[in-house]
Amino acid sequence: MKAHLLIFSLFVTLESAVSAQDVNDSIDHKVQALLAQMTLEEKVGQMTQIDFSVVSVVNGEEAEAPIEQGKLYDALLNHHVGSILNTPTTPNNQVQPIEKWRKMTQAIREATAQTRLKIPVIYGIDAIHGANYTENAVLFPQAINMAATFNTDLSFKEGEITAREVKASGQDWNFSPVMDIGRQPLWPRLWETYGEDVHLAIALGSAYINGHQGDDFAAADKAPTCLKHFVGYSYPLNGKDRTPAWIGERMLREYFLPTFAAGVKAGSPTVMINSAEVDGIPGHANYQYLTTILRGEMGFKGFTVSDWADIERLYSRDKMAASPREAVKIAVMAGIDMSMVPFDYSFYDLLLDLVKTGEVPVARIDEAVSRILRVKYQSGLFERTEPTLAVAGNFSTKEANAINRQAAQESIVLAKNDNHILPLKKHTSVLVTGPTANLLSVMNGGWTLTWQGASEHLYPQDKLTLFKAIQKKTKGKVTHVGGNAFADEINVEQAVSEARNHDVVVLAIGEKTYTETPGNIDTLNLDQNQLNLAKALLATGKPLILVTLGGRPRIITEIAESAQAVVLGFLPGMEGGQALADILFGDVNPSGKLPISYPRNTNDIVMYDHKPIEAFEFNQYQPLYGFGHGLSYTTFETNGLALSKDKIVLGENINVSVNVKNTGGLTGKEAVLVYLNDVAASVTRPVKQLKAFKKVELQPGQQQTLQFTLTPEDLSFIGIDMKRVVEPGEFKVMVGNETVHFHVVKN
Numbered sequence: 001m002k003a004h005l006l007i008f009s010l011f012v013t014l015e016s017a018v019s020a021q022d023v024n025d026s027i028d029h030k031v032q033a034l035l036a037q038m039t040l041e042e043k044v045g046q047m048t049q050i051d052f053s054v055v056s057v058v059n060g061e062e063a064e065a066p067i068e069q070g071k072l073y074d075a076l077l078n079h080h081v082g083s084i085l086n087t088p089t090t091p092n093n094q095v096q097p098i099e100k101w102r103k104m105t106q107a108i109r110e111a112t113a114q115t116r117l118k119i120p121v122i123y124g125i126d127a128i129h130g131a132n133y134t135e136n137a138v139l140f141p142q143a144i145n146m147a148a149t150f151n152t153d154l155s156f157k158e159g160e161i162t163a164r165e166v167k168a169s170g171q172d173w174n175f176s177p178v179m180d181i182g183r184q185p186l187w188p189r190l191w192e193t194y195g196e197d198v199h200l201a202i203a204l205g206s207a208y209i210n211g212h213q214g215d216d217f218a219a220a221d222k223a224p225t226c227l228k229h230f231v232g233y234s235y236p237l238n239g240k241d242r243t244p245a246w247i248g249e250r251m252l253r254e255y256f257l258p259t260f261a262a263g264v265k266a267g268s269p270t271v272m273i274n275s276a277e278v279d280g281i282p283g284h285a286n287y288q289y290l291t292t293i294l295r296g297e298m299g300f301k302g303f304t305v306s307d308w309a310d311i312e313r314l315y316s317r318d319k320m321a322a323s324p325r326e327a328v329k330i331a332v333m334a335g336i337d338m339s340m341v342p343f344d345y346s347f348y349d350l351l352l353d354l355v356k357t358g359e360v361p362v363a364r365i366d367e368a369v370s371r372i373l374r375v376k377y378q379s380g381l382f383e384r385t386e387p388t389l390a391v392a393g394n395f396s397t398k399e400a401n402a403i404n405r406q407a408a409q410e411s412i413v414l415a416k417n418d419n420h421i422l423p424l425k426k427h428t429s430v431l432v433t434g435p436t437a438n439l440l441s442v443m444n445g446g447w448t449l450t451w452q453g454a455s456e457h458l459y460p461q462d463k464l465t466l467f468k469a470i471q472k473k474t475k476g477k478v479t480h481v482g483g484n485a486f487a488d489e490i491n492v493e494q495a496v497s498e499a500r501n502h503d504v505v506v507l508a509i510g511e512k513t514y515t516e517t518p519g520n521i522d523t524l525n526l527d528q529n530q531l532n533l534a535k536a537l538l539a540t541g542k543p544l545i546l547v548t549l550g551g552r553p554r555i556i557t558e559i560a561e562s563a564q565a566v567v568l569g570f571l572p573g574m575e576g577g578q579a580l581a582d583i584l585f586g587d588v589n590p591s592g593k594l595p596i597s598y599p600r601n602t603n604d605i606v607m608y609d610h611k612p613i614e615a616f617e618f619n620q621y622q623p624l625y626g627f628g629h630g631l632s633y634t635t636f637e638t639n640g641l642a643l644s645k646d647k648i649v650l651g652e653n654i655n656v657s658v659n660v661k662n663t664g665g666l667t668g669k670e671a672v673l674v675y676l677n678d679v680a681a682s683v684t685r686p687v688k689q690l691k692a693f694k695k696v697e698l699q700p701g702q703q704q705t706l707q708f709t710l711t712p713e714d715l716s717f718i719g720i721d722m723k724r725v726v727e728p729g730e731f732k733v734m735v736g737n738e739t740v741h742f743h744v745v746k747n
């Protein structure tokens with residue numbers, strides 16, 4: 001019986017492998033046949049991506065039918081553009097109803113049908129936490145929160161739901177996930193990352209891609225993803241967006257490349273490029289990164305797209321090129337396949353000229369265009385003439401909103417809970433105050449309805465702010481002191497006198513929304529107004545529950561130490577208010593864990609996987625809350641940590657097992673984290689690194705034994721010669737309070 005099954009499954013596997021190969025061959029065949037028919041102009045057009053505003057009427061965001069036919073025909077028939085991105089734009093109103101999206105994208109499809117070769121446009125959108133420019137889309141917690149869930153199933157489902165809603169909106173391609181590593185907390189896009197740890201980011205990002213693309217992203221409810229921003233963008237030395245990073249090759253290979261390699265392995269067919277520079281070379285000019293490493297080493301077969309206007313900026317900003325024309329040549333020859341120009345046809349004109357004069361070889365154009373066409377075929381765009389996915393049943397469904405709520409709940413970190421002040425009883429009377437207490441924007445962050453996410457009036461009325469969710473939850477008295485905008489001055493005296501009339505104070509502090517350069521800051525310190533409000537409330541002696549919202553770990557040390565409870569919310573998305581109230585009142589047991597080290601002081605930027613020298617003599621890893629920290633209303637214990645062997649031969653795996661037990665009185669979820677340390681190595685190694693994790697739900701008293709496998713890859717590091725190596729010797733495995741050792745020996 002078993003043998004039959006085995007043969008059958010072998011047969012099925014071989015069958016599907018063969019047919020996948022056939023599909024690839026037939027796509028390559030189609031690409032070559034199409035390429036052979038294309039004029040140079042049509043080819044260069046494929047490499048051109050324009051912003052929606054280029055084909056839009058003035059004030060397209062308000063128009064029923066925002067496309068201006070003449071402009072669209074100019075784009076498609078005269079300039080043969082391969083891709084359009086973004087939404088009808090004004091800075092404060094970008095979100096559009098789904099029906100309008102469907103009509104807009106349909107108009108583009110119909111216009112491409114009138115072009116000579118009928119090559120479809122691939123429509124790109126920044127759906128980074130759901131289809132964020134479509135009204136009423138399911139908007140998830142941002143990536144930093146998804147990482148805090150330590151739940152890859154939720155990331156997979158976010159990918160699935162996002163792809164479905166993007167497709168129901170008529171869009172084709174999502175500029176997500178961000179695979180940059182978040183190791184610079186000042187950076188205004190930290191929250192777009194999965195945090196500071198490589199293993200965690202790989203796990204979450206790969207799950208997202210798998211959900212988004214499925215086995216075949218030509219399916220009606222699947223869509224191609226885009227890994228961004230290759231590479232090193234997230235690590236600006238001064239913390240400001242789009243400023244230089246100085247990343248040595250070893251660090252690049254240890255921390256910054258592996259997430260992208262994993263994204264390529266997961267099948268993401270497109271990569272967006274780092275807008276800034278690393279080691280003096282702008283991302284868009286870096287042949288070594290874009291071609292030698294991405295293609296040669298990682299085997300990436302898809303296409304690369306520039307970031308916003310970044311080819312031209314090689315000239316106007318970086319002073320690397322002597323002219324816009326030279327900038328185009330440098331970028332294309334470095335390995336950029338598509339230019340997000342985005343406002344004109346300068347790239348098209350300049351590249352055409354460069355090819356005609358022989359400065360850019362036709363072979364390079366053919367290579368780039370083949371890659372683009374290939375992804376278009378793989379995405380099923382040639383077969384699709386209208387948005388095939390129905391809205392009903394695919395968009396903003398009850399099930400999807402419920403998953404979003406679960407994601408929000410699991411993404412919130414209970415960092416402190418003195419005297420079990422939380423959960424609050426349902427009749428507790430609560431003063432809710434602070435600048436983030438009554439806004440939806442502060443829970444969603446940038447890329448929400450608008451680029452900066454700040455247009456509170458556009459947020460769906462049926463979603464609850466923290467204050468409104470608390471009001472709904474408690475039977476006790478709830479009072480809100482504060483304004484309806486982040487900048488509204490809060491009357492401290494009024495807040496203090498109201499605090500005296502209530503059992504507890506929930507103080508919601510944090511950041512207003514931002515992304516990219518507008519979010520640059522000069523210090524991680526919280527602004528003085530918020531600290532003053534907190535101190536005045538603490539002085540009343542009423543128990544204070546501090547809730548933080550925002551994309552970065554702003555310094556809260558002095559107030560967190562006196563608060564009874566600290567809840568780190570980061571950017572939990574549209575269900576954030578409800579999820580926070582669920583946790584505050586005990587309807588949900590918190591299970592989020594920090595995906596970053598929360599600094600104690602502004603310059604105290606040390607990651608959990610620091611080098612021994614960073615915690616030697618006077619140096620210490622002393623964050624306010626460490627990576628992986630997060631409390632529950634129950635307690636968990638891990639014990640019995642054991643290895644399958646105490647000695648392995650180079651190249652072998654080793655198995656780890658550990659028991660996890662719910663030792664408290666409530667059902668709860670616990671992420672068990674497995675860390676590794678290479679005890680002595682020829683290149684200094686981190687004191688510990690996360691290598692595996694699993695999240696389980698346990699009833700009170702329930703125990704489960706978890707199994708993990710560590711592979712040679714997990715034991716490896718970038719050696720002296722910049723190649724990945726496993727060195728024989730002693731290794732430590734750590735889970736909770738336990739440590740076990742094993743040795744790797746030569747064959």
Ligand code: BGC
Nearest residue numbers: 086126175228275307308516
């Ligand atoms: C951002 C990218 C984004 C692109 C398109 C850029 O400014 O850096 O992350 O995908 O704009 O909107």
